[in-house]
Amino acid sequence: MAQLDDLLSQIATVASEPFERATILPPAVYTSPDILALEEEHIFKAEWQCPGRAADIPNPGDYITYEIAGEPIFTIRGKDGTVRTFSNTCRHRMMQLLEGSGTAKRVVCPYHSWAYDHGGKLVGVPHERHFAGLDKSAICLPEIRTEIWQGFIYVTLNPDAPDLAPRLAPLNDLIDRYHVADYVPITTQDHVWDTNWKLLTENYMEAYHLPFIHKGTVGGHFPMEDCVYPEELPGPYTYSTFTKGEGSPYGRAHSDNTRLEGKWRYTNVLPTIFPSHMFTLAPDYMWYLSLRPKGTGQVRIRYGASLAPEVVAAMTDRDRATAAAVAFLDEVNNEDRAVVEGAYRGAGAPLTASGPINQLERTIHHFIIYLAGRLGDAHGVWEAAE
Ligand code: FES
Ligand SMILES: [Fe+2]
Incomplete structure (x- = not known):
């Protein structure tokens, strides 16, 4: 020390x-x-860190992946055009959901095919009836703060980080x-x-x-x-x-x-x-x-x-x-x-x-x-x- x-x-x-x-x-x-x-x-x-550019994901469902401070994340453009970032680990048994970059109508886990929409909500569970008491509507991927400045995407894990755009104004x-x-x-x-x-x-x-x-x-x-x-x-x-x-x-x-x-x-x-x-x-x-x-x-x-x-x-x-x-x-x-x-x-x-x-x-x-x-x-x- x-x-x-x-x-x-x-x-x-x-x-x-x-x-x-x-x-x-x-x-x-x-x-x-x-x-x-x-x-x-x-x-x-x-x-705040930059995983890429908004122009990398121009259309709904386009995504890129990244990792900040040990947290795998993906940034995806929704149907409403908004760019959002989520934890990239499945809420079932922690599998990494997406790799690299691409386009996904729904984010489907490679392990047991749980599916999430572009807002991170769990929308599909195969053989759902075998789960006792699963409430899909209560499950959502944690969202990570995202800003876009000059076409660059920025993300942070820190809920208290001051907004970036005003600091770069x-x-x-x-x-x-x-x-x-x-x-x-x-x-x-x-x-x-x-x-x-x-x-x-x-x-x-x-x-x-x-x-x-x-x-x-x-x-x-x-x-x-x-x-x-x-x-x-x-x-x-x-x-x-x-x-x-x-x-x-x-x-x-x-x-x-x-x-x-x-x-x-x-x-x-x-x-x-x-x-x-x-x-x-x-x-x-x-x-x-x-x-x-x-x-x-x-x-x-x-x-x-x-x-x-x-x-x-x-x-x-x-x-x-x-x-x-x-x-x-x-x-x-x-x-x-x-x-x-x-x-x-x-x-x-x-x-x-x-x-x-x-x-x-x-x-x-x-x-x-x-x-x-x-x-x-x-x-x-x-x-x-x-
Ligand atoms: S770990 Fe994702 S569906 Fe099982
Ligand atoms: Fe150089």
Whole structure:
């Protein structure tokens, strides 16, 4: 416990440093099971997380599955168009109901075929008369809080979590102009990488690595001098923007895009919604990552990409063009994978140490302030350090 208290004090100290003296977190924060246990309890069980996009489930009965803090869930669109989320375990003998994604007129358990409607109500029980006193109408899958913001679905297990959309409202001023909710999904993938979830979050947020790691892909078209970010932590999120050269082959508006004007036609916004949902929003595409820890040394990643509707409409060979776009983003992801897995191996090295960060990594400092708040509040250390 003394060790954990010490680590939490160190996190609080790093978070409270003026930016000129900012560093990354102490290496043990990435490898400590005690820190992970606190994160699970006070971040992943407590906060809103993103399992996908409303556009992934456009029609009644369309569903996606996910898991938050050990709870398997599914999110499904009802006949009324409403998107709802439920516990994904059967109320008979606990079987997992749905896997992957798909469409279901009714949610039918693979075990004994109990059936639930899109509102989670039990509506079908085979051989019902063999149950003594079963009252179907009293049985319903537990519903899980769900919000949709900018076309992203968010869910939380925490009944007391403040509503998310009002907390993200200031970001709307920046991103409403893109109409990202209308972007067309082209891929959703689940992966597990060998790194701590925070190392991947930090990597996605910062621009400093782009010209090096992504030299052959996206790196050459992110002008560092036109990177803009908030000085202070703006809320339960942070962001940066990049205004690209007009000649960039991607990350700029298609000629049929009438929504964006001026520099916004070639500006990209990279928000991170804490704790672990981040996306690159460009005039022509959007890709997001949603992360959950799997132990200290692995991270579960849901990764999705979408294209602006006019980009899709202009495609002559949609299958080939979307496959090429997905392959390109897969390549970018793999470039990141190599460095975040390498950094995790470094975090466990006896002689390792945390180094300074620069302006292009400012969003990492925001993330550290956020973490210190969540973990320190939970443990009563943050107040003590103030
Ligand atoms: S466990 Fe689902 S019907 Fe039996
Ligand atoms: Fe990257």
